[in-house]
Amino acid sequence: MEAHLQHLLNAVVLGGTYALLGIGLTLIFGIMRVVNFTHGELYTFGAYMAYMLAGMMGLNFFMSLAMAAVLGMALGALIEFTLLRPLKGADIDTTMLVMIGAGIAMQAGEQLVWGGVAKSVPSPFPAEPVVLGSVSVGMNRLFVLGVALLLLGGFYLLINRTTLGVAMRATFQDPDTAALMGVNRGLMYTLTFALGSGLAATAGALLGPIFVVTPTMGDLVALKAFAIVILGGLGNIPGATIGGFVLALAEEFGAGYLSSGYRDAMGFLLIIAVLIVRPQGLFAMKERIG
Amino acid sequence: MTARLLPWLFVLVMAVGPLWLGDQYILYVLTSTGIFIIGAMSLNLLLGYTGQLSLGHIAFFGIGAYTSALLSLGFDLDLGGAEPFVLGPQPVWVAFLGGILVAALFGFLIGKLAFRVRGAYFVIVTISFAQVMRMVALNWVDLTEGPMALNNIPPLSVWLPWDGVIPLYRKEYNYLLVLAVAVVCFLVIQRLVQSRVGRALVALRENESLARSVGIDVTRYLVVATVIAAGMAGAAGGLYTHYIRIVDPDVFMFIYTVTMVIMVVTGGKGTLAGPIVGGLAFGILPEVLREVARPEVQWIIYGVAMIVVVFFLPQGIVPAVRNWFAGRRKRVAATALGLRKETSA
Numbered sequence: 001m002e003a004h005l006q007h008l009l010n011a012v013v014l015g016g017t018y019a020l021l022g023i024g025l026t027l028i029f030g031i032m033r034v035v036n037f038t039h040g041e042l043y044t045f046g047a048y049m050a051y052m053l054a055g056m057m058g059l060n061f062f063m064s065l066a067m068a069a070v071l072g073m074a075l076g077a078l079i080e081f082t083l084l085r086p087l088k089g090a091d092i093d094t095t096m097l098v099m100i101g102a103g104i105a106m107q108a109g110e111q112l113v114w115g116g117v118a119k120s121v122p123s124p125f126p127a128e129p130v131v132l133g134s135v136s137v138g139m140n141r142l143f144v145l146g147v148a149l150l151l152l153g154g155f156y157l158l159i160n161r162t163t164l165g166v167a168m169r170a171t172f173q174d175p176d177t178a179a180l181m182g183v184n185r186g187l188m189y190t191l192t193f194a195l196g197s198g199l200a201a202t203a204g205a206l207l208g209p210i211f212v213v214t215p216t217m218g219d220l221v222a223l224k225a226f227a228i229v230i231l232g233g234l235g236n237i238p239g240a241t242i243g244g245f246v247l248a249l250a251e252e253f254g255a256g257y258l259s260s261g262y263r264d265a266m267g268f269l270l271i272i273a274v275l276i277v278r279p280q281g282l283f284a285m286k287e288r289i290g
Numbered sequence: 291m292t293a294r295l296l297p298w299l300f301v302l303v304m305a306v307g308p309l310w311l312g313d314q315y316i317l318y319v320l321t322s323t324g325i326f327i328i329g330a331m332s333l334n335l336l337l338g339y340t341g342q343l344s345l346g347h348i349a350f351f352g353i354g355a356y357t358s359a360l361l362s363l364g365f366d367l368d369l370g371g372a373e374p375f376v377l378g379p380q381p382v383w384v385a386f387l388g389g390i391l392v393a394a395l396f397g398f399l400i401g402k403l404a405f406r407v408r409g410a411y412f413v414i415v416t417i418s419f420a421q422v423m424r425m426v427a428l429n430w431v432d433l434t435e436g437p438m439a440l441n442n443i444p445p446l447s448v449w450l451p452w453d454g455v456i457p458l459y460r461k462e463y464n465y466l467l468v469l470a471v472a473v474v475c476f477l478v479i480q481r482l483v484q485s486r487v488g489r490a491l492v493a494l495r496e497n498e499s500l501a502r503s504v505g506i507d508v509t510r511y512l513v514v515a516t517v518i519a520a521g522m523a524g525a526a527g528g529l530y531t532h533y534i535r536i537v538d539p540d541v542f543m544f545i546y547t548v549t550m551v552i553m554v555v556t557g558g559k560g561t562l563a564g565p566i567v568g569g570l571a572f573g574i575l576p577e578v579l580r581e582v583a584r585p586e587v588q589w590i591i592y593g594v595a596m597i598v599v600v601f602f603l604p605q606g607i608v609p610a611v612r613n614w615f616a617g618r619r620k621r622v623a624a625t626a627l628g629l630r631k632e633t634s635a
Contacts, residue, residue: 035410083597092409093343097555097600100548105593112586219544223421226414234410261429268418275406275415 002134003256009132011252012245013141016148017203019244021221022228023155023237024199030235031172031192033092037099038079039200040222041106046072046201047208047217048110051119061124065147065205072201073194080193085186103222110215121208144206151202152241159237168192172235200225220264227267231274246270297563301473309462317461323573324468325530328475330553330565332522337551338559339483340515341495342408346400346416347523348547349423350393354524355531355541356427356434358382358389359443362532365433382446382457386528393524394517401516405509408498417544424542439538446532464533471529475522480562482518491515495560552592556599558606567607 021043028036046068053064083098125139159165170178171188179185204218211217228247232239247267255263308320329351336344362385366376380388404415427434434440446467447457458464482488490511494501502508531537549572557568575595579588603610 029410035413086601093341094600094604096343096410096413097551098597100551101593101596101600103593104545104548104596105590108586108589108593112584112590223418227418230411230414259429262425265422265425268422271415271418272403275403 006135007252007256008249009135009137011248013137013145014252015245015248016145016152017207017244018224018228018248019152019241020148020199020203021225022232022240022244023152024196024203025225026229026232026235026237026240028193028196029229030237031168032084032189034084034095034099034193035092036193036196037096037103037222038106039196039225040218040220041103041110042072042076042197042200042218043204043221044107044110044213044215044218045075046204047121047213048114048119048204049201050205050208051114051121051213055119055121061122061209065202068205069198069202072204073198075201076197077190077194079197080190084189084193107215107218114213114215116215118212118214120212121205123209125209138210140209144210147202147206151199155199155237164191224264224267227271230271297476301469305466305469308465314461317465319574319577321461321465321468321533322530323569324465324472325526325533326550326553326573327566327569328468328472328526328529329523330550330557330569331472331475331479332519332526333550334554334559334565335479335482335515335519335522337554338561338564339488339491339495340512342405342512343413343551344404344416344516344519345413345544345547345551346418346420347519347550348542348544349400349416349420350397350520350523351527351530351546352420352423352427352537352541353396354389354393354527355537356389356440356527357392357524358385358528359440359531359537360433361385361388362444363440363442367433379444382444382532386446386525386532389528389531390521390524393527394521397517397520398513400520401513405512405516417547420542420544420547424539427539427542434539437539439536441536443531443535443537445535446529458532468529468533471525475525476562476566478518478522483562487511487514492560548596552596552599554606555596556603556606558608558610561606561608564606564608571607 021039025036025039028034028039049068049071050061050064053059053067054061059067079102083102084095087095087098123140125143127138129136129138130142157165159168167178167183167188168191170181170183171185171192175185178188203221224247228243229236229240230243231246232241232243247270250266250270251263254266254269304320308317329347332350333344333347336342336347361377361380362382364377364379366374368374400416400419404412404419407415428436430436431438445458445464447455448463448467449455458467483491490501490506493504493506494508494511498508527541530541553568553572554565555568556571557566558564572595576588576592579591583591599606605613
């Protein structure tokens with residue numbers, strides 16, 4: 001029983017970050033119809049920024065976290081402005097190829113700047129875990145969960161309660177009509193990409209002190225984010241949030257009770273199960289045919 | 291006439307030229323480039339002719355490589371029964387054909403599964419497939435040796451009238467073998483795309499609903515194309531594994547799929563010559579860059595090259611050259627016409 005509870009707790013903590021990664025990716029796809037292959041690199045970028053600011057320059061960790069998020073947004077806006085804006089109207093495969101090229105160049109750039117040796121970000125929290133009855137969890141992980149939930153909540157408010165959110169949702173539903181209603185579509189695209197990138201960079205900076213920072217850390221994370229958005233349906237934000245927690249549960253319990261070596265394969269197994277049982281998807285999915 | 295002879299002239303030059311040069315390094319580069327070109331040609335069948343961006347193609351290459359290696363080395367497998375299943379070393383060509391068959395079988399299964407979805411979903415499913423293959427290769431240590439890799443894989447052998455059956459250790463023979471397999475794959479693809487199947491594939495690339503409405507069994511044709519492409523990628527994997535003679539889980543890395551995609555897109559997807567032109571460019575480019583740039587810088591150039599190609603040569607090199615020639619012919623014809631008018635006036 002304790003083991004179940006401990007796995008459940010770990011899954012919830014992990015699921016928070018997965019949801020952050022998932023909604024960033026699904027938001028960009030939903031509004032821009034772009035499969036963002038730089039998502040994992042923005043996650044890595046966030047982690048390196050946290051390392052640079054908190055680890056090398058000795059800044060306050062929380063301050064570094066906020067700055068990593070802002071820098072991630074800036075980088076996202078730059079990518080949108082230089083690479084995606086000129087390609088407006090291109091089909092999904094074309095933008096995908098450009099994003100793959102950008103992802104390769106970014107990862108090699110990180111390798112060039114930071115080297116292949118793993119870096120660690122100093123954690124501001126005490127090392128001893130918090131014991132809650134029969135289960136325990138590290139202070140730093142609780143903090144990650146807290147920030148993730150806060151961001152998820154803030155994100156929902158932004159989408160559902162603000163004028164900006166209305167404009168974004170309008171662009172998502174019908175870009176042409178939204179433009180006729182006076183929504184600045186180009187600005188919406190830049191903001192969307194910046195927001196999604198910022199979420200990925202924040203996730204990277206949050207997890208920096210828990211794992212180590214390497215140039216290839218984004219590869220697996222990007223694949224998991226893809227699995228999450230497929231589970232929830234591309235462009236479906238609540239779906240991606242649930243998908244994040246579903247994947248975390250599958251990984252935790254799969255690793256705990258089946259085999260830890262295949263932990264990272266759980267996402268794919270979930271996708272296969274969804275394709276066999278419910279090819280139309282767990283939630284409503286528009287993209288599918290056949 | 292010249293247009294029909296040109297490909298054979300190219301094959302002849304490729305067969306004789308490098309051997310005449312006799313430089314071992316050039317032979318090595320061309321052999322590995324040739325293996326990747328076979329992979330790119332098979333990918334082109336999916337990417338270029340059916341229009342499906344399959345980003346897990348390296349999985350079939352890796353499956354072919356591992357299957358061929360395991361069959362030629364022999365293996366034992368504990369299936370939970372009293373006695374483990376033991377298979378002794380098989381002749382290399384049996385192993386090679388086994389690799390092609392198993393890769394094609396996976397092509398069938400994945401085709402059946404992945405073609406339930408299209409677009410971004412399809413892309414992500416295929417990427418995940420290759421990643422899971424990598425994890426299986428890493429974790430199933432009893433069979434694959436995991437990160438320790440499979441070593442001492444025997445080279446392919448060949449019967450020569452003057453030597454009898456000899457194992458192909460020499461680079462010259464391996465190079466010619468790769469060239470021969472590439473020619474066979476090219477001819478198969480050429481026949482295929484000019485047949486009924488090929489026309490059905492192009493029809494569904496251009497407009498899937500329309501193709502469906504005139505009675506083309508879309509999914510069946512897609513699966514057929516995937517099976518053939520997977521078998522060819524498996525053959526490339528087999529050639530690779532018996533040439534390099536070591537195979538580890540890194541063979542499944544995403545970057546290799548990307549390399550094949552760049553080759554196809556740069557050369558011109560949906561053209562027969564495209565993967566060869568793009569393959570030669572991107573097979574030789576890293577070797578040239580190696581002299582002047584660090585590996586990281588090479589990858590940056592790779593990524594940027596991919597963006598530049600999509601931006602400025604979206605159709606690829608082969609269609610661009612073809613259009614240029616067509617345009618020139620038109621201009622030449624126009625000038626000739628103008629001249630005649632002047633003389634008659």
